[in-house]
Amino acid sequence: MAEKPKTVVIVGGVAGGASAAARLRRLDETANIIILERTGYVSYANCGLPYYIGGAIKDRDRLTLQTPQSFRERFNVDVRVNSEAASIDRAAKSVHVRDLKGGGEYDLSYDALILSPGARAVKPRIPGIDGERIFTLRNVENTFAIDDFIRDARPASAVVVGAGFIGMEMAENLVKRGLKVTVVDKLDHVMPTLDADMAALVQNQMYDEGVLFRKSAGVTGFAAREGGVEVDLDDGYAPLEADMAILAIGVEPESDLAAACGLELGVRGAIKVDDRMRTNDPAIYAVGDAVQVKNRITGEDVAIPLAGPANKQGRIAADNICGIESTYKGSIGSSVMKFFNLTIASCGLTTRAAEQAGIDFDFVITNPTQHATYYPGAQYFMLKVLYERGTKRIIGAQAVGPDGVDKRMDVLAVAIAQGMTADDLVDLELCYAPPYGAAKDPVNMIGYVIQNIMDGLVETAPWSVVENPPENSMLVDVRSKKEFSQDHLDGAVNIDVDGMREKLPDLDPSVTYHIYCQVGIRGYIATRILTQNGFKAKNLQGGYSFYNAVDYASWRKEATSACGMPV
Secondary structure, three states, X not given: OOOOOOEEEEEOOHHHHHHHHHHHXXXXXXXXXXXXXXXXXXXXXXXXXXXXXXXXXXXXXXXXXXXXXXXXXHHOOEEEEOEEEEEEEOOOOEEEEEEOOOOOEEEEEOOEEEXXXXXXXXXXXXXXXXXXXXEEOOOHHHHHHHHHHHHHHOOOEEEEEOOOHHHHHHHHHHHHOOOEEEEEOOOOOOOOOOOHHHHHHHHHHHHHOOOEEEOOOOEEEEEEEOOEEEEEEOOOOOOEEEOXXXXXXXXXXXXXXXXXXXXXXXXXXXXXXXXXXEOOOOOEEEOHHHEOEEEOOOOOEEOOOOHHHHHHHHHHHHHHHOOOOOOOOOEOOOEEEEEOOEEEEEEEOOHHHHHHOOOOEEEEEEOOEOOOOOOXXXXXXXXXXXXXXXXXXXXXXXXXXXXXXXXXXXXXXXXXXXXXXXXXXXXXXXOOOOOOOOOOOHHHHHHHHHHHHHOXXXXXXXXXXXXXXXXXXXXXXXXXXXXHHHOOOOOOEEOOHHHHHHHHHHOOOOOEEEEEOOOOHHHHHHHHHHHHOOOEEEEEOOHXXXXXXXXXXXXXXXXXOOOOXXX
């Protein structure tokens, strides 16, 4: 083992820095460990900040995971809050520190240095960006400022700029505080971690909750108005007026300190590190939201600001400083978010990312329930999984629904990280009991569906054929007559799957039949009947409920069984 350093200085706390400090102490009781934290809080629940705004977390102290005193008592770590690392002298191995509260400055020597500066909220250089009614949410101080403003000024409305994690979580929690909320984003859909079709399910929920969404609209500036703020938009949108605004455009690595001392930067200005979290200076490590890592699927350099990877990286840096060989294998961007009654989760690549990576891929969409349909409370969720055509390797997954989402996404995250294929999904032996799942879990079913496609047992078609039907094709609704009479696609003919064989003599072998049912299962059965009898047939992905949700903004609120009957 390498000689252990005597003094380790950590710049920044929260996930990466705090986990590094705790791991260092567990490995070396004699090391002198010092954390420099610019804010007044060394370790706090960053991901819980929006929920304090909404009132789910009521006690301010609950946001603080560790204090300087608790860190000292348990880990014997010297935590210096309100202390900014102003510069680094790599030759002298020292950090110049500025005391933001006391006003003094001093130099602090190190044997090893860990940079965990995190990321800062993006603030574009547009007019009025620093207005007093415009807020960002990145740390505890930001949270308390927003909460104090809502309590004291009693705003009735807010504009949230940005429809990513923070923007959407803030939209929900502002609504829970009684505000009328409008979300604005330059993209044509919410949540960039989702494809547009899956994001439509989230937008339906926004509509149901009274949250307005202005898509494909960039903010060009802010202007103070009496008792409020005007938000100016491009692309012909009229200005929005509200009592306050939240900037949630995204984050960028805080790498200024690293750049100033000559450390190498990479994608989006993130700090370059190797798989041991070392920079180009062997005495300096970097972890968390400020670093560049590898995309585990494509091998490309990426910056993925997530708490889970930051914690792992802090531990890995500490291991290597103490002579334990430990490596970071990369990230797949696993994430989950609550939005009112929905859970939204994703991991791996979106279709856009897969296209940019040049991967020959396809995807499947299923509409399972979180547990057996005959057990009370069954609810559908949408599951979209991307796979590489040649290998059947799983490369991406997205899910949206009221229940059962996080469980399946965790399994698929493991599958993606380990390079598993559709065949592997079929072989997984997952826990089953009627209140928790199905004998064939939705993850198993994804494997079966991909196998069926790759083995040539079924062809699928996108829902674009509804808007632009190919020549000599026909839409066939294979649900019951009762379901068809309640609602169906224009131009569709109704042939109940249970009567399909009787109708075969009336069908034209030269026509391509585009089949749909409610969730896709009966459509698959009908497609198999037709193709085995010499007809051309394709099953429409996800069933009518998916098409209805995406194109007609109506999330299906009552679960039905695979047979289309109410649960």
